[in-house]
Amino acid sequence: MNQKLKELDYKKIFHYFSEISAIPRGSKNNTAISNYLAEFAKERGLEYIxxxxxxxxxxxxxxxxxxxxxxxxIQGHMDMVCEKTNDSTHDFLTEGIELLVDNDYIHADRTTLGADNGIALAYSLAFLDDETLQHPRIEAIFTTDEEVGMEGAIGLDVTPLKGKYLINVDSEDEGSLLISSSGGLTGTCELPINRVSNKGLKVKIMISDLQGGHSGAEIHKNRTNATKLMGRLLFELREYVGYGLIEMKGGQKDNAIPRDSFAEICINPEDLEDFTKAIEDISFKYKNELKSSEPYLAIHVQNLSEGTFECLHPTSFEKVLFMLVHTPNGVQVMSSNIPGLVESSLNLGIFHVDADKAVFCFSVRSSVNSYKQYLASRLNYMAGFLGGEFYVRGQYPAWEYKKDSKLRDHLFKVFVEQYGYEPKLEAIHAGLECSFFAEKIQDIDIVSLGPDMYDIHTPKEKLSISSAVRVYKYLEKVIEGLK
Structure with missing residues (x-):
């Protein structure tokens, strides 16, 4: 455990956060962290499932x-989004996260931190391990694969649970009590492609160092999607030189705004000078357009080799490019009921060109179920029009606002007592597992909260130490006050 964290620890929350962080726990890699939690219960003689x-x-x-x-x-999810910088060699499958401390913040070494949602696990274990806490029956719920469709929450059998109050600890803003969240789905378009052999010079175009971020929490912040920007670049490059597309890839997670993308193309060697000038012109234009929203945008070119390459057939390329340029992306509708809240959006989070198909993977979100389905239908229509297929996975409902909430009233009252001012009651555009508990348990009362953390789903993710302690102390009072 980091020595500074040890000195700042309260009720072992950073002790457990350190232990959790040492366990590789990316989505779909749940066995080790799940067994760790089960062993924790066994060692203390606690009932567990x-x-x-x-x-x-x-x-x-x-x-x-x-x-x-x-x-x-008390509920949170085990898995974390695994993102890293281009120069990081971290292996998320085998290596845990090394916690670094900088003033009031915990961060990782060029990777995501996993405070989303490791802090919920740490809080729950600290509560379960605290023999001084006065409390009602606590049911600590740890779910899997939240980041890739909330599959653990979907499959969870709630029959053994007795609770009617649920505190979800999967929010990132101290001082806010979340009372509603959007529904969503993951939609994938697949376009079949044919290839032809082209002779020429293979060059690689790379877009990097965009801000990225969470496709729900930060979709309204005008952050550029690297895949969409590469689509635009390829579209405009045709005005300068002819080329064939060999490969293209952008993004790693459907719910993260892509920060990087690359394309490998084949050009005539005689066109190299024109190509270089074209990239310089396009790069200058994009950097000027995005100087405020994406100040670190970088566009690089690498000359690879001359030879014969399997490029997309011109017809296949036109279809892929048409999809890249015209597919909807980003905020689609703002809420008419809650000022500043995004109602509906979608994010092209993953794109790659395989040997025989191009794959587009979207995270679609909306607090209005009918509009969520409309966005999915638009993607289905476009994919079908271009001769491809569209399928949906990981669909989840919205968590709707509850007018009368004893739990919310209690949390509000305790907050004012501790902090001396009123918390914000907010709805968010991101999806939360709360929606499945609301769907499965009749009359359940739910609030979501959490300590301050920033830039989740990016390698810049950080957690405020002081906020993490304050929120834990707040939850102590909430739990003790339920008598």
Whole structure:
């Protein structure tokens, strides 16, 4: 454990955050962290459930005098988004995250930190391990694969659960109580492609150092999608030189705005000077357009080799380029009910050209279910029109606002007592697992909260140490006040 974190620790929250961070736990790699949580319960003689989805529920019965208090569920997800900088050699499958401390912040070495949602796990374990805490029955729920479709929450059997109060700790803004979230889906378009052999010079175009970010929490911040920008570059490059597309790739996660993309193309060697000038002109134009929103934008070119290359057939290329240029992306509708809230959006998070197909993977979000379906239908229509296919996975409902909420009232009251001012009650555009609990458990009362963290889903992710401690102390009072 980092020595400075050890000195600043409170009720072992950073101790457990360090242990959790040491375990590789990217989405679809849940076994080690799931077993760690089950072993934690076994060592303390706590009742636990570990299911076929590798979800874990740990139960701690009520303290004396709290037997009749409302049962409280504390919930977060095990998996983290695995993003790293281009110069990082970190292996997310085998290596844990090294925690670094800079003043008030914990961050990682050129990778995502995993505070989203490792801090929820650390809080829950600290509560379960604290013999001094006065509390009702606690049901700590740890779900899997939230970042890739909330599959753990979808599969979780809630029958053994007794709680009607759920505190989700998957938010990133101290001082905000979240009371509603959008629904969403992951939609994938696949366009079949044919290839032809072209002789020439293979060059690689790279777009890098865009800001990226969470496709729900930061979709409204005017951050450029690297894949869409590369599509525009290829579209405009045709005005300067002829070329064939060999390969292209952008983005790693459907719910992260792509920060980088690359394309390998084949040009006539005699056109190299014109090509170089074209990239200089295009680069200057994009940097000027995006100087405020993307100040670190970089466009580089690498000359690779001369030879014969399998390029997309011109017809296939036109279809792929048409999709890249014209597919909707970003904010589509702002809410008419809540000022400043995004109602509907989509993000082209993953794109790659394989040997025989081009794959476009979107994260679609909306607090209005019918508009979510409309966006999916548009993608389906475009893919079908171009001779491709579209399919949906990981669809999840919206978590709708509840007018009367005893849990929200309690959290509000305790917040004012601790902080001396009122918390913000907010709805968010990002999806939360709360929606599935609301769907599965009748009359459940839910609030989501969390400490300050920044730039989640990017290698710049960081967690405020002081905020993490304050929010934990706040939750202590919330739990003790449920008697």
């Amino acid at each position: 570990q299911d076929e989805y590798e979800n874990v529920v740990i139960i701690k019965e009520a303290s004396k005098g709290y037997e009749n208090a409302p049962v409280v569920m």
